[in-house]
């Protein structure tokens with residue numbers, strides 16, 4: 001068997017959590033492969049709403065194995081809070097969640113370093129989620145990281161050495177902090193982590209594939225936040241693209257199967273950085289209001305704008321997307337006209353190619369389509385789609401060159417329409 005991958009094609013928050021939950025019945029194993037508690041994946045069903053940060057979105061459908069892979073960075077304190085809250089609502093993870101020993105730990109001082117680096121950047125700050133993601137991946141790459149498997153052997157020595165190194169950096173930055181309480185809770189998180197099954201996930205996953213089990217890999221963030229190909233430096237610190245699944249789980253490229261690319265029918269971004277189609281007018285406010293565009297982790301208002309097909313095409317290319325999933329089309333239900341960016345003006349030149357440097361000088365070139373002005377939130381079948389909506393879908397498929405197989409018309413699990421497949 002192969003690993004199917006679901007990933008965000010924009011700047012995150014495309015609705016990955018919802019769709020992983022929807023697809024979970026088709027799989028035996030659901031696995032996260034990168035990112036950490038910077039993610040906030042929302043799921044809604046039976047009038048309940050859950051926000052997952054480190055835990056894969058496959059935990060709500062019975063009998064599935066969930067894995068936190070080696071490419072993930074894990075904060076034991078936040079993980080304990082998340083897992084305990086889930087247990088309190090009847091979802092005990094201990095039997096269905098395995099954690100890779102090679103995943104890296106986010107230390108309390110990583111969180112402080114994240115804040116200190118942001119403060120040092122001043123107006124040029126990234127607008128991180130403040131969860132210590134960047135400093136933890138930095139330590140991983142510079143071969144100074146602390147891994148989940150380390151908690152089983154001589155952990156205090158490893159922890160103290162890492163902390164001392166961080167303290168020296170923080171001193172040089174003249175950054176004041178007090179982590180005593182945080183550290184206490186963090187060590188409680190470490191003890192809690194020991195109650196879970198810690199595994200060599202690369203072996204486990206490859207054995208599952210050999211046994212014929214089906215695996216779905218759940219991306220976090222989005223392609224425009226990828227450390228190599230996103231709007232650098234305003235990105236996260238991991239490879240959010242499909243290739244990240246190979247390194248983040250130990251799966252060979254030839255064992256990747258379907259690649260589900262998920263995008264909103266418009267576009268949002270949280271944090272700083274360029275966003276060519278951003279709207280600063282009442283249309284942007286309307287998207288934010290109707291779409292409830294506030295960060296699920298930080299509560300920050302998400303910046304809103306029209307869909308950007310130049311960026312989407314780039315994302316599709318980088319990931320080898322085989323099927324598209326369009327989210328939040330219901331948010332556009334009341335719009336008279338809908339715009340889609342089909343090109344950029346850069347230094348007076350027109351281009352449809354994603355540039356080396358994405359910056360604020362880029363001007364979008366728009367195609368305009370008529371809105372469908374129909375409430376689609378109760379629809380369950382594509383036969384009910386209004387004509388203008390079908391035209392929007394055809395336009396996007398034509399531009400992007402990949403079929404849109406699923407359309408989401410509301411946050412609930414049930415508000416998902418799988419389109420007929422014409423092979």
Ligand code: GDP
Nearest residue numbers: 013014015016017040041042328408409410411
């Ligand atoms: P993720 O990080 O990609 O999992 O996405 P988030 O959960 O951060 O953000 C997506 C938000 O949109 C959540 O609040 C979802 O409940 C909501 N959502 C998902 N799909 C739809 C949809 O089709 N329509 C509407 N209106 N909301 C949706």
Ligand code: IMO
Nearest residue numbers: 012013038039040127128129220221236270271
């Ligand atoms: P999900 O998985 C949206 C953004 C932050 C910031 C940049 C770097 O829910 O889609 P970091 O804390 O990772 O160093 O922040 O990346 N960011 C996200 N934006 N959704 C996310 O995750 C994000 N995770 C990080 O806002 O701009």
Ligand code: MG
Nearest residue numbers: 013039040041
């Ligand atoms: Mg999110």
